[in-house]
Amino acid sequence: xxxxxxxxxxxxxxxxxxxxxxxxxxxxxxxxxxxxxxxxxxxxxxxxxxxxxxxxxxxxxxxxxxxxxxxxxxxxxxxxxxxxxxxxxxxxxxxxxxxxxxxxxxxxxxxxxxxxxxxxxxxxxxxxxxxxxxxxxxxxxxxxxxxxxxxxxxxxxxxxxxxxxxxxxxxxxxxxxxxxxxxxxxxxxxxxxxxxxxxxxxxxxxxxxxxxxxxxxxxxxxxxxxxxxxxxxxxxxxxxxxxxxxxxxxxxxxxxxxxxxxxxxxxxxxxxxxxxxxx
Numbered sequence: 001x002x003x004x005x006x007x008x009x010x011x012x013x014x015x016x017x018x019x020x021x022x023x024x025x026x027x028x029x030x031x032x033x034x035x036x037x038x039x040x041x042x043x044x045x046x047x048x049x050x051x052x053x054x055x056x057x058x059x060x061x062x063x064x065x066x067x068x069x070x071x072x073x074x075x076x077x078x079x080x081x082x083x084x085x086x087x088x089x090x091x092x093x094x095x096x097x098x099x100x101x102x103x104x105x106x107x108x109x110x111x112x113x114x115x116x117x118x119x120x121x122x123x124x125x126x127x128x129x130x131x132x133x134x135x136x137x138x139x140x141x142x143x144x145x146x147x148x149x150x151x152x153x154x155x156x157x158x159x160x161x162x163x164x165x166x167x168x169x170x171x172x173x174x175x176x177x178x179x180x181x182x183x184x185x186x187x188x189x190x191x192x193x194x195x196x197x198x199x200x201x202x203x204x205x206x207x208x209x210x211x212x213x214x215x216x217x218x219x220x221x222x223x224x225x226x227x228x229x230x231x232x233x234x235x236x237x238x239x240x241x242x243x244x245x246x247x248x249x250x251x252x253x254x255x256x257x258x259x260x261x262x263x264x265x266x267x268x269x270x271x272x273x274x275x276x277x278x279x
Contacts, residue, residue: 070136
């Protein structure tokens with residue numbers, strides 16, 4: 001494991017569900033305007049993938065770069081990244097199943113399921129391998145993709161990912177809030193939207209279950225990022241980086257969960273440098 005910048009060893013950091021991170025993002029002092037991202041009629045397209053309609057937007061030309069958002073989010077969460085990376089990369093931004101415009105009426109949801117979605121999507125786009133940037137649940141999806149389909153990932157950058165769903169990884173206050181929200185929604189009329197939201201919350205209450213041994217099998221260079229004020233424990237993010245053989249760790253001082261928004265310019269530059277470096 002290599003280190004980028006310094007980190008504070010005892011502070012909070014990540015979590016895995018962007019339906020909460022959306023509120024964090026809304027309070028960010030550097031939020032980007034979403035514009036048409038997530039509903040761009042000129043570049044958006046639906047792909048029939050593994051029984052669902054997966055919504056995708058593509059930007060720019062060059063080496064392919066797959067963007068994976070967090071829980072309850074959408075392509076619009078990368079409004080700070082797409083304009084930067086489309087100048088050099090073929091950006092593939094996707095709404096994960098049951099989120100954004102990618103509907104999924106099924107009762108179950110798993111990170112393995114979504115990683116397999118992305119693998120089939122890359123096949124449909126005739127992309128043999130790509131760079132991957134994932135935020136929050138998207139970071140977990142990136143890890144899963146690198147473990148289940150290693151040939152598809154050239155390099156992986158993740159921010160705000162976790163390995164297991166409990167208070168040794170997630171700030172107890174936030175984890176308990178999430179559990180309470182799940183129970184409260186269960187007492188309401190079960191409309192399709194509420195059922196879908198509960199499905200997404202349940203995902204983060206019960207998954208993932210990634211072992212350190214599984215991470216040791218990741219073959220691609222990996223940049224592991226967190227904020228020193230994130231809602232997952234910093235030591236958990238350090239654990240992820242230490243468990244991946246060819247990894248780099250970057251803890252961003254003064255940042256919460258929305259590292260790619262709070263420090264967008266520095267974030268884009270460092271991730272871009274990581275992708276550009278020959279290894």
